[in-house]
Amino acid sequence: MNSIYQAKRYRITDVVEQTGDNIMLRIKTRLNPKPGEFVEVSIPGIGEAPISSASYNNKVLDLNIRIVGNVTEAISKLKKGDKIHLRGPYGKGYPIDELKGKNLILIAGGCGLAPLRGIIEYIDQHRLDYREIYLFFGFRSPDDVLFKDEIREWEKVYHMNLSVDEAMGENPFNCPVGFVTGILEKAELPVNNTEVLMCGPHVMMEKSIRILENKGFHDNQIWVSFERHMKCTTGKCGHCMINGMYVCIDGPVFRYDEVKGVDE
Amino acid sequence: MGRVLKKEDYKKFLQLLKSKAELVAPITTDMTRFEVVEDIDDINLEGGNPFFPIKKYFLPNKETLLKIKNGNTKVIEKKPKKRIIFGARLCDINGIAILDKLFLDHKYPDENYKKKRENTIIIGVNCLTSPSEYCFCGSMDLKKEAYDLLLHEREKDYYIDVHTDYGAMLVKHLPEDRFDYPLPKTEKKLDKKNLWPFFADKYWEKDNDLCVSCQRCTILCPTCFCFDMYDRVNPKTGDGERLRKIDSCHSKDFTEVAGGHVFRDTRLKRYRHRVLHKVQFFEDKFDRSMCTGCGRCIEYCHSKIDFVTTINKFIEH
Numbered sequence: 001m002n003s004i005y006q007a008k009r010y011r012i013t014d015v016v017e018q019t020g021d022n023i024m025l026r027i028k029t030r031l032n033p034k035p036g037e038f039v040e041v042s043i044p045g046i047g048e049a050p051i052s053s054a055s056y057n058n059k060v061l062d063l064n065i066r067i068v069g070n071v072t073e074a075i076s077k078l079k080k081g082d083k084i085h086l087r088g089p090y091g092k093g094y095p096i097d098e099l100k101g102k103n104l105i106l107i108a109g110g111c112g113l114a115p116l117r118g119i120i121e122y123i124d125q126h127r128l129d130y131r132e133i134y135l136f137f138g139f140r141s142p143d144d145v146l147f148k149d150e151i152r153e154w155e156k157v158y159h160m161n162l163s164v165d166e167a168m169g170e171n172p173f174n175c176p177v178g179f180v181t182g183i184l185e186k187a188e189l190p191v192n193n194t195e196v197l198m199c200g201p202h203v204m205m206e207k208s209i210r211i212l213e214n215k216g217f218h219d220n221q222i223w224v225s226f227e228r229h230m231k232c233t234t235g236k237c238g239h240c241m242i243n244g245m246y247v248c249i250d251g252p253v254f255r256y257d258e259v260k261g262v263d264e
Numbered sequence: 265m266g267r268v269l270k271k272e273d274y275k276k277f278l279q280l281l282k283s284k285a286e287l288v289a290p291i292t293t294d295m296t297r298f299e300v301v302e303d304i305d306d307i308n309l310e311g312g313n314p315f316f317p318i319k320k321y322f323l324p325n326k327e328t329l330l331k332i333k334n335g336n337t338k339v340i341e342k343k344p345k346k347r348i349i350f351g352a353r354l355c356d357i358n359g360i361a362i363l364d365k366l367f368l369d370h371k372y373p374d375e376n377y378k379k380k381r382e383n384t385i386i387i388g389v390n391c392l393t394s395p396s397e398y399c400f401c402g403s404m405d406l407k408k409e410a411y412d413l414l415l416h417e418r419e420k421d422y423y424i425d426v427h428t429d430y431g432a433m434l435v436k437h438l439p440e441d442r443f444d445y446p447l448p449k450t451e452k453k454l455d456k457k458n459l460w461p462f463f464a465d466k467y468w469e470k471d472n473d474l475c476v477s478c479q480r481c482t483i484l485c486p487t488c489f490c491f492d493m494y495d496r497v498n499p500k501t502g503d504g505e506r507l508r509k510i511d512s513c514h515s516k517d518f519t520e521v522a523g524g525h526v527f528r529d530t531r532l533k534r535y536r537h538r539v540l541h542k543v544q545f546f547e548d549k550f551d552r553s554m555c556t557g558c559g560r561c562i563e564y565c566h567s568k569i570d571f572v573t574t575i576n577k578f579i580e581h
Contacts, residue, residue: 001339001340001341001375001379002339002375003329003330003339003375003376004372004373004374004375005329005330005493005506006330006337006339007337009336042337044332044335044336044337044495044497044506045332045335045495045497045502045504046495047493047494047495048493049522066522068522068523069522069523072522083335085336085337227521228519228521228527229519229520229521229522231491231492231493232491232493234369234371234372234374235366235369235372236366236367236369236372236374236489236491237490237491237492237493237511238489238490238491238511238513238518239490239492239511239518239519241513241537241541241545242527243537243540243545244540244541244544244545244546244548244549263463264527264528264533264537
């Protein structure tokens with residue numbers, strides 16, 4: 001008998017400490033979720049947590065885990081060589097392969113960078129298919145910057161705009177101090193033939209959208225990712241439902257004009 | 265196509281059902297509930313619509329989805345009990361048709377539900393009069409579906425509407441007939457309308473003031489299916505199970521995410537979500553209302569909150 005709730009066991013090949021409350025797990029698997037899709041990660045006996053994919057390749061899956069609940073707390077204690085259970089991938093991610101030939105603007109706040117890292121990995125593999133790539137990433141402080149080594153690499157090849165809310169004297173990235181939305185506001189960006197992909201705190205996404213609208217962007221050029229606690233991940237349990245939409249199967253990525261002004 | 269059961273053969277028919285599998289039917293004690301039938305004389309179809317809907321046989325309050333052993337999850341191979349539900353009304357039966365849409369979904373069929381569905385025979389009875397003043401199924405476009413057999417009482421006999429092959433087998437010894445039985449009529453009616461223009465808080469405040477989030481409405485609803493999933497293990501061995509427990513969108517932590525943020529953070533938002541999910545959101549997606557008009561959420565509400573009257577009073581400006 002099959003069960004849609006059954007998870008498979010995989011081996012953790014690496015654990016990378018990112019910041020004080022974020023770790024990255026590298027897992028050997030060919031699941032290869034598309035950017036923006038997520039998997040249900042679990043430790044039997046503890047429970048499950050939906051985590052979005054932070055990579056794009058069919059050898060390993062990278063998951064950035066922010067330690068906020070009892071499941072992620074338990075996951076953070078796992079070591080290289082340990083086993084972890086996954087089911088998925090689930091959801092509708094960023095329609096990255098439909099955006100070929102365009103300029104892309106990626107906006108992330110905090111651990112919202114994780115799914116966008118998957119997009120960048122995809123772009124790296126298909127660089128000639130896209131035009132200009134603009135990155136706007138904001139973190140609370142230099143200590144909170146995720147994927148530090150990669151950010152230094154991306155700086156070399158893309159239009160990188162990194163900012164931290166507060167530097168507290170140390171600023172190894174030499175980046176502006178302030179909200180990333182402030183940087184976005186000042187940036188000169190091509191509006192035509194451009195799509196914006198974002199993930200991060202609700203407030204940051206709302207503010208970014210207002211700024212983009214002022215710059216002349218249309219709502220149908222903007223893609224947002226919603227955070228909800230998906231439990232069944234198969235369009236049933238109701239936990240992630242917003243006015244009849246299931247974030248787990250209809251999202252988590254939505255084109256902004258489809259969800260604009262949604263109140264619940 | 266259907267069959268005819270003479271009134272004097274009614275008990276014989278129930279005996280036949282009882283001999284085939286575990287028979288559950290409305291039995292009245294302190295109130296009427298679906299319970300296992302020991303003696304067919306206990307069956308009482310006159311006791312009103314049973315307290316709990318037949319949903320409980322397909323989505324029990326709590327069930328094991330996976331076994332946890334040695335750090336692994338394992339699918340349970342056990343077959344559910346063969347069961348005949350007798351005496352379900354069309355509201356509850358339509359409720360099952362609605363649950364089928366989600367739990368027998370093509371992409372993600374839920375095996376636990378499917379197995380119970382396959383091993384359960386549903387034999388309905390048609391309501392000739394409303395079993396309660398709260399019923400409003402007459403306005404909910406109920407369909408003749410999701411049952412195996414359905415009894416409609418006529419003056420001298422019962423017409424049995426046959427809907428599945430298994431149902432046909434149970435009544436193949438009875439004489440044939442063809443009759444288009446009438447759907448139940450109710451005095452109470454929901455004035456169906458597009459509710460999107462009435463989303464604003466002010467339309468829901470009056471009901472919200474009375475709601476105490478007790479969740480009885482969702483527990484007793486024949487179509488409320490929301491559930492939680494969690495693990496429970498023996499701390500010594502680490503073995504146990506991954507469970508599903510019926511949850512309610514009325515509970516505050518229903519939309520809570522790790523870190524503590526709650527999306528539907530007021531009772532009003534949660535109340536409105538339940539009602540609109542029933543009569544708007546589901547309809548938008550599946551072209552049918554998720555409410556079947558059984559009236560339990562009104563009848564058993566502590567404050568007798570009546571969303572039907574509330575909606576009927578909405579007037580578009």
